[in-house]
Amino acid sequence: MSIETNTGEILKNSGTFLASLIILPPLTIGILRKTKARFQNRIGAPLLQPFFDLAKLLQKNETVSEHASWLFRIAPCINLTVMLLLSLLIPWTSLTAIPHGIISADLFLIIYLLGLARFFTVLAALDTGSAFGGFGASREVTLALLVEPAVMLCLACLGVRAGTSDLSQVFSYEATRLTGQYGLWFLAGCGLFLSSLVELSRMPADDPTTHLELTMVHEAMILENSAANLALAEIGHYIKVALLLGLSWQCFMHCLPSHLLSDWTARAIASTGGIISLALFIALIESLAVKLRWTKLPEFIAYAVAMAIFSYLIALSV
Amino acid sequence: MQLSTFEALAMLSAVLGILILGTTLLRTNLSFYRFHTLAIVALTVWIGHITKEAHLYIVAAAVLLVKVLFIPSFLGWVMKKAEVGSDKQAFIAAPLSMHLGAIMLGVSYLLSSRIPGLEGVHQEGSHLGSTAAMSILFTGVLLMLTRRAALSQILGFLVIENGIYLFAVTQTHGMPMLVEMGLLLEVLVGVMISGLLLFNIKKSFEHIDVSQLTDLKD
Amino acid sequence: MAPPNCILLYGLACLAWTIGVAFTIIADLLKTKLSNRLALALTAGGALSAGMGAIGNYQAGIPVNFTALKHFGLTTLSFTGDNLAIPFILLLTLVALASTLSTRDLIDSTHNKEGHRFQSNHYYRLILLLLLGTLLVLLSANAITFLVFWEVMSVAAASLITSEHVRHRAQRAALAYITASRLATALLTGAFLWMYHQSGTFDFASWQFQSNSTFPAALLILLAVCIKAGIWPAHGYLPQSYAEAPGPAAALISGVIGKTAIYLLLRLLVLGNCQHSWVIYIALALGTISCIWGILFALVERDLKRLLAFSSVENMGLIIIAISLSMLARKEGLPVIAAIAVTGTLFHAFNHGVFKSLLMLAASTIDKKAHTRDLAQLGGLAKRLPWTMLAFFIGSVAICALPPSNGFASKWLIYQAFFRMAIESVPLHDRAISLAMLGILSFVGALSLACYTKAIGIAFLGRPRSKQAQFTPETGLSGSAMALVILSAICVFLGTSAGICLRAITPALAELNGSGIDAANLFPVAVAQLSLFGLITASIIYLCILGPRSTGMKTYITWDCGYGPLSARAEETGSSFSHPIGRIFSQVLQLKVETNITGRDRRHFPEGIKVETRMTPFIETTVYxxxxxxxxxxxxxxxxxxxxxxxxxxxxxxxxxxxxxxxxxxx
Structure with a gap:
């Protein structure tokens, strides 16, 4: 990897990256909610409503359960930190904050950092002794355990074909051993997308807008959080949405003909547009499909695993 | 590996076939079957395009009409009539059988390396067409083996038939059209008869669980 | 430091422990109690001098040979301290010191329910014997010496399991433990005789396992190691015995004794360059099964110590997998991958020793304070045992292999070895296995995350679920808490500065692998920089956003849906937390749930609800x-x-x- 020497280039890169990191995650959620509202024949909240919500939450005074320990307050904080770290590591857009080669975006590191964030979130949910939090936590670890092999296999198969475990090299747009591997990219992308639907607690796995916390996963876990604490947890979650959708979109982007994505601007626009279009797609799914029953979920996740197995077969065949 | 269009279509049909195994919801099964057969139709058209055999176009049109449009709709109608929605209590959990099917795809890749491909259609040394055909065959067998509902059995039979058809198409320059048409007619009649039978089974036994048909023996 | 000095130090350690044993016997004869301080000083002193000996040995850089007796049965009683033994001796020192530090809090003045006075003389004697046996096992240069001290170690461990209570369960556990180690010894003896027949010598150093005729010996050694390490299907005795041993002893047994089996495998099969593919694949298969099996059973376990023991099964499986991968890579002629796998093995064995003994000690602290290890009775301990909670938390982060702990570094190495194996042009089945192992390992990782979030969440967080868990909070930093904090600091240190720590493994690696690869280069992940960055970011977020709001913070009850104060019974219990996973794997776990609702109108106004979850371990009930x-x-x-x-x-x-x-x- 050649380190870009041009300072202007680096500034442009990291500036756009920073802007997209700040704007894109809440905007994605805003778009998702707006689209769902339109599907339901409502006008819906403004696109920037997530920003307003966060601003309001950050000004409020916090209420903490009397049973909570220190974990409860630091967990969202750690969660957000891990997500920020991951946003630097995961190649979720074609933009890069740091030039290639300075820090290796190792895929095992990425997966275990996601695990670290989950560890804290789950413990914070159990911390207040609320039954809802407990249910949410229990479901979260169950889903994670089913999804994790799929995510790992999809990424590892890409890595094996590319001959490196550094994801920034795997997803690089320079000619690599993965150029033209449309089947592998597509299947891995499908696997990652299906897994991220589950990881992000979106519709077939979890309905984030239902009125009953007893059936939820993510919302049940942050039920006790309030004010700034809640805002941090939400920002962390928004960033996670952008990261995972971005990662699966990057896979699909590699399936596009390469001459379309030859220059920097085209890639940047395609990456951003891709995340938003995936959000629109999720809104479509959520408007048309119903939440699956809890016992039926393993069947849904099995499709993600099946995609991973197909990628596995492709990765093995020379 | 870089896939040619032919290989990509073949693999697509195999993958869609395997996805049928993933759920016990019969309606989803049927729509996956639809897409799976659609991929095979596209493949037939593509082979016709490459080998310049015009009769393959007609065969493709007939398959489209019968297996993509008619049979799934007919089976959907039977389902509605017989009031069965899902195949309860598969012998192997549906997700597992799908993963098994995916692994069988790998196995058929290994097995089919001995079978030479059709000249002019395949790239040199590629055998993905027969891999796909064999994998679809395995998928059908798995479907018939692991499920209980009679409708799944019919679906399994249809998938196996697709596998055999794909095998014939990828290995030869298409069978004589008369044979193709005869086969198609046979499948059509078979499905219709078994669909009606299923309806009657449901009416007399209140279920369509074929594993309980062992009670019928003397 | 010159080699004789480290011999002296090793000798000193043995001397201290032997004197300790002698003192306890004398005290028994005089019918008095050996002073705790003296016994602990002897234990710690011996451990320290063994550790210093190991450091001296490391600095010397060459194997240190020492023959104690010229004629010892069939051969000489000779010892050798080489680079391979050093990490294990250091681990022994560390765990021994930690358990010594916590002994007074966990052991002394223990009366059990039957009113039997705890026999401290007996306990100290066994601990000293255990340490002595383990050190000399690690140092033995030939098979006969090895077997003798292996027996000393096993018998001491088995007796320790019975030492605390006169309970029926403890007796059964000891019986199971002794049976298993008997079996292991029998297999080992057979293997050693076979190798003697083949090579004409009992010296470990001259045994090579390349030729076909050594296959039975290699297989027997593998099986013996599997039994001793508690690999599936011989894992049955582990949960019983770990749970029944008194705290510090449990830490030693789970942290170090199991590792001697790994040490043996490294010393004989890896050092002896075993190339039998059957042995390799059997090890791989058994390791994989015990990974999944162990962690699944840990997940549904209610008893905290048994949970930890089952998770040991998983980690041992992981280590065995890594060893078999290194043998496979070496057989295929891929020295770099073999080096990564061996480094992963050594580092993970060391790390597991550290964090498992940490978790064991923490569990014993809970047991001591609450008089129960049942997760359904615990809860809310974060307020009562803050230090223990912190240590247990860090230990769990480490055992779940989350960055920036040491567990991540060692597991990363194992992942990386498999990953590279899948890239290389080795036979298809090897690549297929390697790539599939990545999926399986991540699955196991997610399971262990579930398992340890359950352990922390149920035991430490929320509210107390019983009277027993409402004891008076711990004040200050007691001895056991100090031991825990030190061990957890080591976990973090080993993780964040993995590069430096791996450099220390390099000589052992060079010995095992025969290549001059610097182990520090094998772990290029910038964990230290990332964790520094993360720490700074987290502090900024905390100080800027949460900090200023702390003043206006209101403490209130947990949301109760407006029904009034919730009772602790409304909380998630351990079994309900793991129930969804238990349901998914009900075939493996043989999990059965019976719900019995009584009352006239059962649906709307139940009078009594009784839910019983039953799990029958298949192997134990059917096969055994x-x-x-x-x-x-x-x-x-x-x-x-x-x-x-x-x-x-x-x-x-x-x-x-x-x-x-x-x-x-x-x-």
Whole structure:
């Protein structure tokens, strides 16, 4: 990897990256909610409503359960930190904050950092002794355990074909051993997308807008959080949405003909547009499909695993 | 590996076939079957395009009409009539059988390396067409083996038939059209008869669980 | 430091421990109690001098040989301290010091329910013997020496398991433990005899396992190691024995004793360059099964210590997997991958020793304070045992292999080895296995995350679920808390500065792998920089956003849906937390849930609800039971041979003699 020497280039890169990191995650959620509202024949909240919500939450005074320990307050904080770290590591857009080669975006590191964030979130949910939090936590670890092999296999198969475990090299747009591997990219992308639907607690796995916390996963876990604490947890979650959708979109982007994505601007626009279009797609799914029953979920996740197995077969065949 | 269009279509049909195994919801099964057969139709058209055999176009049109449009709709109608929605209590959990099917795809890749491909259609040394055909065959067998509902059995039979058809198409320059048409007619009649039978089974036994048909023996 | 000095230090350690043993015997004869301070000082002093010996040995850089007795049965009583043994000796030192530090809090003045005074003399004697045996096992240079101290170690460990209580459960546990180690010893003896037959010497150093004729020996060694390490299907004794051993001893047994089996495998099969593919694949398969099996059972376990023991099964499986991968890579001629795998093995063995003993000590602290280890009775301990909570938390982060802990570094190495194996142009099945192992390992990782979030979440967080968990909070930093904090600091240190720590493994790696690769280069992940960055970011977020709001913070009850104060019974319990996963794997776990609702209108106004979850471990109930029944039956049949008549016995003697003479003439 050649380190870009041009300072202007680096500034442009990291500036756009920073802007997209700040704007894109809440905007994605805003778009998702707006689209769902339109599907339901409502006008819906403004696109920037997530920003307003966060601003309001950050000004409020916090209420903490009397049973909570220190974990409860630091967990969202750690969660957000891990997500920020991951946003630097995961190649979720074609933009890069740091030039290639300075820090290796190792895929095992990425997966275990996601695990670290989950560890804290789950413990914070159990911390207040609320039954809802407990249910949410229990479901979260169950889903994670089913999804994790799929995510790992999809990424590892890409890595094996590319001959490196550094994801920034795997997803690089320079000619690599993965150029033209449309089947592998597509299947891995499908696997990652299906897994991220589950990881992000979106519709077939979890309905984030239902009125009953007893059936939820993510919302049940942050039920006790309030004010700034809640805002941090939400920002962390928004960033996670952008990261995972971005990662699966990057896979699909590699399936596009390469001459379309030859220059920097085209890639940047395609990456951003891709995340938003995936959000629109999720809104479509959520408007048309119903939440699956809890016992039926393993069947849904099995499709993600099946995609991973197909990628596995492709990765093995020379 | 870089896939040619032919290989990509073949693999697509195999993958869609395997996805049928993933759920016990019969309606989803049927729509996956639809897409799976659609991929095979596209493949037939593509082979016709490459080998310049015009009769393959007609065969493709007939398959489209019968297996993509008619049979799934007919089976959907039977389902509605017989009031069965899902195949309860598969012998192997549906997700597992799908993963098994995916692994069988790998196995058929290994097995089919001995079978030479059709000249002019395949790239040199590629055998993905027969891999796909064999994998679809395995998928059908798995479907018939692991499920209980009679409708799944019919679906399994249809998938196996697709596998055999794909095998014939990828290995030869298409069978004589008369044979193709005869086969198609046979499948059509078979499905219709078994669909009606299923309806009657449901009416007399209140279920369509074929594993309980062992009670019928003397 | 010159080599003789480290011999001296090793000798000093043995001397201190032997003196300790002698003192306890004298104290017993005088019917007095050996002073705690003296016993602990001897234990710690011995451990320290062993550790210093290991450091001296490391600095010397060459194997240190020492022959104690020229004639010791069939061979000499000789020892060698080489680079491979050093990490294990350091681990022994560390765990021994930690458990010594916490002994006074966890052991002293323990009265059990039957009112039996805890026999401290007996306990110290066994701990000292255990340490002595383990150190000398690690140092043995030949098979006979090894077997002798292996036996000392096993017997001491088995007796320790019975030492605390006169309970039936403890007796059973000890019986199971002793049976397992007996079996392991028998297999090892067979293997050693076979190797003696092949090579004509008992020296470990001259044993090579390349030729076909050594296959039975290699297989027997593998099986013995699997039994000793608690690999599936011989894992049954582990949960029982770890749970029954008194705290510090449990830390030693789970942290170090199991590792001696790993050490043996490294010393014989890896050092002896074993290339039998059967051995490799059997090890891989058994390791994989015990990974999944162990962690699944840990997840549904209610008893905290048993949970930890089952998770040991998983980690041992992981280590065995890594070892078999290194053998495979070496067989395929891929020294770099072999080096990564061996480094992963050594580092993970060390790390597991550290964090498992940490978790064991923490669990024992809970047991000591709350008088129960049942997760359904615990809860809310974060407020009562803050230090223990912190340590347990860090230990869990480490055992779940989350960055920036040491567990992540070692597991990363194992992942990386498999990943590279899948890239290389090795036979298809090897690549297929390697790539599939990545998926399986991540699955196991997610399971262990579930398992340890359950352990922390249920035991430490929320509210107390019983009276027993409402004891008075710990004040200050007691000895055991100090030991825990030190161990957890080591976990973090080893993780964040993995590069430096791996450099220390390099000589051992060079010895095992025969290549001059610097182990520090094998772990290029910038964990230290990332964790520094993360720490700074987290602090900024905390100070800028949460900090200023702390003043206006309101403490209130947990949301109760407006029904009034919730009772602790409304909380998630351990079994309900793991229930969804238990349901998914109900075939493996044989999980059965029976719900019994009584009352006239059962649906809307139940009077009593009784839910019973039952889990019957398949291996224990079906396979082992059959086996034991078979043994019982055959023993009953065989007792007929023992008629009691002296003449018949003489006849047996005579017949045996004839057979032996015949064999002697023929062979």
């Amino acid at each position: 039971k059959r086996f034991i029944e078979m043994v019982n039956f055959s023993s009953l049949t065989l007792t007929r041979l023992q008629t009691g008549s002296i003449h018949v016995h003489l006849l047996y003697l005579f017949l045996t003699m004839i057979v032996l003479v015949y064999l002697g003439t023929v062979l």
